[in-house]
Amino acid sequence: MQQIQNKSLLSFMVSNEAEGIAVTNPATGEVIGYAPVSAESDILNGIERASVAQKEWAAMPAKARSALLQKWNQLILDNKQELGRLMTLEQGKPLAEAQGEVVYGASFIEWFAEEAKRTYGETIPAPSKDKRLVTIKQPIGVACAITPWNFPIAMITRKAGPALAAGCSFIVKPSESTPLSAFAVAELAYQAGIPRDVLQVVLGETSRQVGGIFTTHPLIRKLSFTGSTQVGSILMQQSAADIKRTSMELGGNAPFIVFDDADIDAAVTGAIASKFRNAGQTCVCANRFYVHSKVYDEFVTKFDAAVQKLKVGNGLEAGVNIGPVISELAKQNIQALIDGAIEQGAKPVSELHQLDGLFMQPVVLKDVTHDMKIVSQEIFGPVAPVIRFDNDDQLIEMANDTIYGLASYFYSQNIHRVWKIAEALEYGMVGINEGLISTEVAPFGGVKQSGIGREGAKQGIDEYMDVKYLCFGGN
Missing domain, CATH: 3.40.605.10 (Aldehyde Dehydrogenase; Chain A, domain 1)
Known part of the structure; x- marks a missing residue:
């Protein structure tokens, strides 16, 4: 050593x-x-x-x-x-x-x-x-x-x-x-x-x-x-x-929600921070993305463009943003979720590449639906499935449709919506227009x-x- x-x-x-x-x-x-x-x-x-x-x-x-x-x-x-x-x-x-x-x-x-x-x-x-x-x-x-x-x-x-x-x-x-x-x-x-x-x-x-x-x-x-x-x-x-x-x-199975009144650029920045820190291997990582239909294409395009700039490699090398996943079993499980989603109709926004060793390409999947297995599982890897929604009530139902209740995130500039959604989400922690929420001065923990x-x-x-x-x- x-x-x-x-x-x-x-x-x-x-x-x-x-x-x-x-x-x-x-x-x-x-x-x-x-x-x-x-x-x-x-x-x-x-x-x-x-x-x-x-x-x-x-x-x-x-x-x-x-x-x-x-x-x-x-x-x-x-x-x-x-x-x-x-x-x-x-x-x-x-x-x-x-x-x-x-x-x-x-x-x-x-x-x-x-x-x-x-x-x-x-x-x-x-x-x-x-x-x-x-x-x-x-x-x-x-x-x-x-x-x-x-x-x-x-x-x-x-x-x-x-x-x-x-x-x-x-x-x-x-x-x-x-x-x-x-x-x-x-x-x-x-x-x-x-x-x-x-x-x-x-x-x-x-x-x-x-x-x-x-x-x-x-x-x-x-x-x-x-x-x-x-x-x-x-x-x-x-x-x-x-x-x-x-x-x-x-x-956890954290939803990351982007409403039609959100600052899309800020949402993309928050999504990158929330999803890909530690190669997506955190309990509070954004696990599934719900984006309003009116801004879905804009968000997906900008999100994937930012993801493609992330550098994968040995964490000791300069400029690396994403290191390896922890084990071969972890890599296999993540890849199985990706393959299953694609079989069910999801589409990778950019071309997929298989990387050697325990490294994995960060992936954004579009045309994901709420009933796919990848949406209900804790991915624990650098994969972002993006789902459309059309109204707040539908969104709340989908976001809360999980046994988990640790962290959640959403982006909106409407103060009335902010309070409504923050109170409706069944999670111990809610990031509002923010992708990083952990700090020693605030209580960390979940429900359900x-x-x-x-x-x-x-x-x-x-x-x-x-x-x-x-x-x-x-x-």
């Missing part, structure tokens, strides 16, 4: 596959390193240590925890280039995007370092003069998380930040595809002074094994998961046995089968705290 100059970021790595998991660069197929795997006994011992350490961590003044988190935030920012390069090597996204994720990930540590000092209770007016009623907030205890490969740093810091700020200890299992970034960012936490037993990164022999431990161990009080709805449902069922608190950020709970904002820390009611009598 000669491309990483700060070798302390790689201090966790093991030397061969007999000791750990091989991590492959999706752009080249090259093995770039090996991440350590913990035996089941080691994971169980780690949970015991986390439980002991949590009590001392929770007893620390909130201001002291805040100061350590601020140090961690600064170390992440100081190592932005190194962490970004490491992320591109193991995940594939363009270097500028990877460095942007590092900054985004750090923003959650900074935000919750500040929120650590603001976990206020309440004084409640009592029903009788001899009582005093108050509430206080206390950390849940040991929290754990399972995070995905598409945002290997930000999905960890968005959970670890509030957990640590609240006074919880925190154990995370990152994706086996992108564990190096997770271990590296944790190493910076240790350098900042956060105890190793308070923040742990673990990989098991299988994901199922670690998930089983996290959902059944009696000392773990909270599970946060980002991933598919199918796996989230299984984890919730397993966690129900001893009534663990859960947060779930699950699948896209999950429960919120991350970021002032709500994020409450996911890791219990409210305790105190009733004082005899006054």
